[in-house]
Amino acid sequence: MTDSTSSPTVLVVDDDPEIVDFLEAALAGRGYNVLVAINGGALDIAQTGQPDLILLDLLMPGMDGVEITRRLREEPSTARIPIVVMSAHERLHFAASAMPVDDRLPKPFELDELYDTVARWVQGR
Amino acid sequence: MTSALQQRFASERHNIADRWFRAIATTGVASYRPAEIRARLQKLTDMMIEAAVSDPFNGTHARSIGVSLARLRSLNAQTLAATLRVIGTGLTAPLSRDEVVALQPRLVELMAEVAGAYYAASRDIILQEQEEVRSALFATQQQAEAADEARAIAEASARARSDVLSHVAHDLRSPLTSIKGQTDLIADRVQRETPSTDWLRLRMNSIRASTQRMQGMIGELLDASRLQVGEQLELNPRQVDLVDLVKRVAQSTEMIGRTVKVDVESGPIEAFVDIARLERVLHNLLNNAAKYSPSQTAIELSLSQDSERVQLIVRDHGVGIPADELPLVTTPFYRASTARAVPGTGLGLAGVKAIIEQHGGELAIESVMGEGTCVVIHLPRLQ
Numbered sequence: 001m002t003d004s005t006s007s008p009t010v011l012v013v014d015d016d017p018e019i020v021d022f023l024e025a026a027l028a029g030r031g032y033n034v035l036v037a038i039n040g041g042a043l044d045i046a047q048t049g050q051p052d053l054i055l056l057d058l059l060m061p062g063m064d065g066v067e068i069t070r071r072l073r074e075e076p077s078t079a080r081i082p083i084v085v086m087s088a089h090e091r092l093h094f095a096a097s098a099m100p101v102d103d104r105l106p107k108p109f110e111l112d113e114l115y116d117t118v119a120r121w122v123q124g125r
Numbered sequence: 126m127t128s129a130l131q132q133r134f135a136s137e138r139h140n141i142a143d144r145w146f147r148a149i150a151t152t153g154v155a156s157y158r159p160a161e162i163r164a165r166l167q168k169l170t171d172m173m174i175e176a177a178v179s180d181p182f183n184g185t186h187a188r189s190i191g192v193s194l195a196r197l198r199s200l201n202a203q204t205l206a207a208t209l210r211v212i213g214t215g216l217t218a219p220l221s222r223d224e225v226v227a228l229q230p231r232l233v234e235l236m237a238e239v240a241g242a243y244y245a246a247s248r249d250i251i252l253q254e255q256e257e258v259r260s261a262l263f264a265t266q267q268q269a270e271a272a273d274e275a276r277a278i279a280e281a282s283a284r285a286r287s288d289v290l291s292h293v294a295h296d297l298r299s300p301l302t303s304i305k306g307q308t309d310l311i312a313d314r315v316q317r318e319t320p321s322t323d324w325l326r327l328r329m330n331s332i333r334a335s336t337q338r339m340q341g342m343i344g345e346l347l348d349a350s351r352l353q354v355g356e357q358l359e360l361n362p363r364q365v366d367l368v369d370l371v372k373r374v375a376q377s378t379e380m381i382g383r384t385v386k387v388d389v390e391s392g393p394i395e396a397f398v399d400i401a402r403l404e405r406v407l408h409n410l411l412n413n414a415a416k417y418s419p420s421q422t423a424i425e426l427s428l429s430q431d432s433e434r435v436q437l438i439v440r441d442h443g444v445g446i447p448a449d450e451l452p453l454v455t456t457p458f459y460r461a462s463t464a465r466a467v468p469g470t471g472l473g474l475a476g477v478k479a480i481i482e483q484h485g486g487e488l489a490i491e492s493v494m495g496e497g498t499c500v501v502i503h504l505p506r507l508q
Contacts, residue, residue: 022302059295088294088298108302108305
């Protein structure tokens with residue numbers, strides 16, 4: 001269960017189970033509570049879990065990162081949660097520049113990049 | 126008298142036909158294929174002569190004359206006028222007065238009949254001509270459409286080809302991200318402490334899964350490059366129980382959070398196949414099913430056999446493929462219009478088809494827009 005009083009919560013949304021596994025292990029190792037949405041369900045989990053940050057994959061089957069971002073921003077209870085969009089896409093910066101997201105993390109990334117990015121947004125809350 | 130008339134007609138048949146032609150030319154219709162009309166007129170003239178000399182008062186003729194006259198009256202007064210002019214000036218003049226008196230009413234009728242027949246014939250020619258022009262136009266239009274279609278396909282394919290490298294890079298980067306991440310994580314951890322075996326095992330399993338995925342992608346790329354230049358794939362077939370293989374691949378699809386309803390006849394269901402490639406085929410079909418259907422819908426996978434063949438079916442309840450694109454989806458780089466919102470190389474199904482066909486099998490794809498897609502594979506059963 002999420003323990004929101006002691007440590008910040010990060011929601012990881014990605015369709016690649018191996019990346020989810022890695023991010024979960026990496027962030028849990030740094031003391032974060034980690035919520036996971038592999039395919040769909042991201043909106044519900046964000047509403048009920050009220051994470052401090054959402055790490056969101058850009059290109060996913062079904063509802064992609066663009067659509068999930070739009071819906072998160074529309075929903076008052078999730079509108080103010082920072083979103084960091086991740087992608088292995090070569091044009092991530094271009095795609096992300098048109099989205100109401102707070103930051104971007106190009107795949108693959110260094111562990112420090114991940115930790116720094118997450119810490120920056122979580123602390124900024 | 127009949128024979129005298131016959132002789133006269135025989136020597137005059139060309140003249141008569143020629144006069145007919147010139148008379149009819151005044152109506153304008155003879156400008157269509159004059160040579161053909163002339164030939165038809167000659168034939169009609171001969172028929173007319175034959176009719177005139179054999180039995181002028183034959184009942185059959187009388188009926189058909191009536192019909193022709195009716196047709197003439199309703200259809201072409203000008204031709205009738207021309208006909209009568211010819212009778213008055215050309216044909217009947219060389220005959221004796223008695224002959225003319227005896228024959229004139231009959232000749233008028235015969236001429237009318239010939240004119241009617243001529244009119245029908247010339248109308249047929251015109252219609253035929255129009256039909257030819259129409260079908261030529263239609264063919265041209267079809268060719269133009271086909272050319273447009275071919276150009277559109279070529280352009281789409283070129284675009285897809287130019288995109289394919291970035292898609293491939295994207296697809297390879299994803300497992301690379303987790304391999305790199307997990308190894309970095311291990312390195313980071315062991316610097317500070319001795320991680321637990323369980324923790325390490327989880328990292329290792331994840332790395333293994335990602336490397337297997339990369340291996341599959343690279344295999345697919347290599348196959349695609351061979352198929353692009355028309356080369357056959359080098360298969361390494363072995364005797365395989367497909368029941369195990371199908372269950373294994375279905376499990377890995379469930380890993381991405383999708384339910385796969387597996388319906389497998391009691392085994393063994395054996396075939397002589399290249400395991401790595403058949404796994405890739407199944408992965409591909411299940412991934413497609415997952416990519417192009419809503420996450421709450423189930424994917425169905427069935428495996429069965431009869432005395433000769435093994436049947437594999439993958440069915441989804443997703444967006445579907447437009448009927449006119451079905452034949453194209455197995456062409457390299459082609460991506461169905463309903464698939465373009467989801468990233469992909471357009472190589473998957475082309476490879477699937479090639480692999481199945483090289484195993485002596487068949488691939489069939491059925492799809493209903495908005496209802497889903499069903500891929501049916503038949504492979505020869507191991508005898």
